[in-house]
Amino acid sequence: MSGASGHYEKRLSDLDGLYLDDAAHKALLSEKGDVVVYEVGDFRPSAVAGDMIFGLTRMVPGLVGEEFFLTRGHIHANADRPEVYYGQKGHGLMQLESPEGETRIVEIAPQTVCYVPPFWIHRSVNTGSEELVMMFAYPADSGQDYGIIERSGGMRHRVMRNGQNGWRLVDNAAYKPRARAVVDALMRAAA
Ligand SMILES: O=P(O)(O)OC[C@H]1O[C@H](O)[C@H](O)[C@@H](O)[C@@H]1O
Numbered sequence: 052m053s054g055a056s057g058h059y060e061k062r063l064s065d066l067d068g069l070y071l072d073d074a075a076h077k078a079l080l081s082e083k084g085d086v087v088v089y090e091v092g093d094f095r096p097s098a099v100a101g102d103m104i105f106g107l108t109r110m111v112p113g114l115v116g117e118e119f120f121l122t123r124g125h126i127h128a129n130a131d132r133p134e135v136y137y138g139q140k141g142h143g144l145m146q147l148e149s150p151e152g153e154t155r156i157v158e159i160a161p162q163t164v165c166y167v168p169p170f171w172i173h174r175s176v177n178t179g180s181e182e183l184v185m186m187f188a189y190p191a192d193s194g195q196d197y198g199i200i201e202r203s204g205g206m207r208h209r210v211m212r213n214g215q216n217g218w219r220l221v222d223n224a225a226y227k228p229r230a231r232a233v234v235d236a237l238m239r240a241a242a
């Protein structure tokens with residue numbers, strides 16, 4: 052991507068506490084060091100509602116124990132803002148979770164489009180053996196809210212290895228569903 056105005060990256064240590072297997076996370080950290088696990092380059096023309104931020108995400112492949120490498124995940128701070136992703140390289144998936152706790156998975160490969168509707172929490176997961184590269188675009192006034200995942204003890208499901216090349220969803224035992232009032236407040240804030 053040329054002309055990027057913003058760049059940020061996350062290292063293995065930044066994702067401490069997100070994976071099921073804490074010991075595996077620590078072991079990987081001491082084995083590989085604090086390597087970059089994903090990076091984002093974006094272009095932000097402005098922060099005005101009608102404008103659009105777009106860019107590229109590149110995720111390294113890997114497993115923490117049996118769990119695939121993931122992004123931190125978020126809901127948009129202005130929760131009714133959508134997003135679109137376009138797969139460029141590698142294989143992965145978008146893990147989507149509604150405020151009510153429904154999970155939907157969209158598999159991403161080169162030349163596939165993933166639409167993230169308003170109000171859906173989203174996290175990318177690299178289920179492949181090479182890097183996962185996706186283009187994305189979302190309204191410039193969306194913002195990111197990470198607290199919604201923290202307060203519920205993570206997302207409802209974890210994406211784990213299944214055999215040699217597959218993946219499967221496993222319940223996150225620490226997950227606490229959001230109360231109806233919390234969901235209603237989220238919807239009201241956007242109305
Ligand atoms: O913000 P994270 O959950 O760490 O995900 C990393 C990035 O994923 C996507 O590419 C989004 O469009 C970015 O806005 C986001 O920052």
Ligand SMILES: [Fe+2]
Pocket residue numbers: 125127134173189
């Ligand atoms: Fe987003």
